[in-house]
Amino acid sequence: MNVSPEGALNKNMKVLVVDDFSTMRRIVKNLLRDLGFTNISEADDGSTALPMLQGGDFDFVVTDWNMPGMQGIDLLKAIRADASLSHIPVLLITAEAKKEQIVMAAQAGVNGYIVKPFTAATLKTKLDKIFERLG
């Protein structure tokens, strides 16, 4: 309950957490809840996430990269290519650590890139930065 500056973040925003491992989704959900987010949904890969995003008014996506089915990078590209979704900020949390991939994600329009293993403090810093930029 200590996102700073207080009030800069809309804690009721609808967040979608995408990861093929349920334990990682659970970790991210717990960390987000600890930061005050309460409206969190889950999907286990890009192809499950995309229709959810198209069907619901999500405000923020946290996604893994390497997933069976549709990868996180392809989900990001699909979000940016869809006029009704392209405004949604996307944070990648991934073990993928090639410089080329980070450049690829930046070019695809990612809003934040966290490399696993990560800490609660890193997540908080990146979230603050993303929403500070978006105003």
Next chain:
Amino acid sequence: MSIAMAGRISLEQAKLLVGFLESGQQEEADAVINEIQNPINSELFAEIGKLTRQLHDSLTNFQVDSRLNDLATADIPDAKERLNFVITCTEEAANKTMDAVEAIFPVVDTISQQVEAVKPSWTKLMNNDLDLNEFKVLCVGIDTLLKNADKETTHIHTLMTDVLMAQDFQDITGQVIRKVIDLVREVEESLINMLTAFGISAEAMQEKAMPKVGDNLVEGPIVNAKERDDVVEDQDDVDDLLSSLGF
């Protein structure tokens, strides 16, 4: 026979042929003719015959090497089962740990709220600034806090023991993975032997060999980041790279 084809028969062969014919040795004469006609073919046949024998021997040897057969039909399926077991074990441990932690969060939050509730009155009391009515309210607040803390610390202790016990997967999965590593090493040796049998040097291949990557270069967690220069080592590296791109 033209001059251009003179190279196909030697004077010795011609003399030999004439000699055989003059003395009525027809079979020997035919053999000389055959030899003159098919010198290359006979060498080729001999070579093919040799290769066929080698191939046959190699194949027989592979079949005889029953260890290879066991590896493919028994050990590798067994290893897959073991690795799946590791996934199950670690997933269970992660969930058990998170069950306990998620149960602890609200308990700690409640205690924290009760502390916050009595804190202002408590500070006033310490400053000799609390009237009797406020003191009575404070007493009730502290009573609630103490009773709750007493009960919940026992509860938290039990949950923490659950977290502790959930870590026993490390011992079990460590042993299972070690067995799989031994198997991988054995398969590696067998494959190197096979390459050597076919005359391919494993060392020569090693230099340019890189682990396979999937679509979008996915490779999963990098375990030797320090030895590679195409990957980032930590979050600071990621942030530096992104800011160099104007992020």
